[in-house]
Amino acid sequence: MKNKLLVLATISLLSTGCSRVEFIESTVKVICPTGAPAVAFYNHASDENFETNGAPANILSFLNASSPYDVVVIDTVSGLKAIKNGAPYKMHSTITFGNFFIASTGNDEDETMSSDDKIVLFGKNQTPDLLFHYIYGNQYDDAIEYVNAVTDAASCLASGKNVLTGSDVDYVFIAQPALFSTLNNTNAPTYGKSAIAANIQELYKNKTNNKSIVQASVFVKNGSNCDEYLEILKSDIETLLDFPTEVETALGSVDEDEVKAKYGVPARIMKAVVANNNGLGLGFKKARDNLADINNFINIFGLEGINEDYVI
Secondary structure: OHHHHHHHHHHHHHHOOOOHHHHHHOOOOEEEEOOHHHHOOHHHOOOOOEEEEOOHHHHHOOOOOOOOOOEEEEEHHHHHHHHHOOOOEEEEEEEEOOOEEEEEOOOOOOOOOOOOOOEEEEOOOOHHHHHHHHHHOOOOHHHEEEEOOHHHHHHHHHHOEEOOOOEEOOEEEEEOOHHHHHHOOOOOOOOOOOEEEEEHHHHHHHHOOOOOOOOEEEEEEOOOOOHHHHHHHHHHHHHHHHOOOHHHHHHOOOOHHHHHHHHOOOHHHHHHHHHOOOOOOEEEEEHHHOHHHHHHHHHHOOOOOOOHHHEO
């Protein structure tokens, strides 16, 4: 009798205009960082079970047995470290494959990064720092000044200065979409002078025989059934890459402040960066099919390679 009532309730739910997507949303609880990974969920602005957080450390704290989240999106290295430490989750897929760039402020007269220039990096001992050193080694160590977050790096690029040290800055390691916003800020002192100096994704591929950065990934709690939800997510990402205007279609009726609060960036900037050669590095690749690239990437961070026991 209970099963019959459940079937009738489901039919009633679907017949009153609730789509299959909305029904699935109501059963899958997700947390994701703002910025590039969140853009993948552009169709979930009204989904109460889709939450974002601007502090990755807060998200990482939910990779545990008592977590209410079926899906946790976090940087690949942190997620796999948590699993190795006993978190009851498995890696399902990767949805961002790098959105890192080095930008010049226009202060460097010879326009060539060298050890006597001033270089700003954000995230000391974290992904940006370790990627930079993997690619360039230690040749620029004396030139580096660290800032805490990508927003701080953006401020250095916009002003051409590091307000914390008073230094004139020549180059800044930065991520999209902060890079796009800064380069297009007509009020910035460096507007018209600043430019992209290096694409970290391309440099990484050149160094690794065409392997990809495995940046932000989807981790599914053991016992959760999220297959259909994630198939829809895959389809959404593929649609967005083909038709970047879809993000404005999905979010156009939502107040811009609400969009910025949930996604970290306005819809118009999401569209512009995706349309510019997929500057956010969005994509969808199952972890099971990408173990070689995953292991190459996490080895940079001193993490032992994984096998199929870590993926779903």
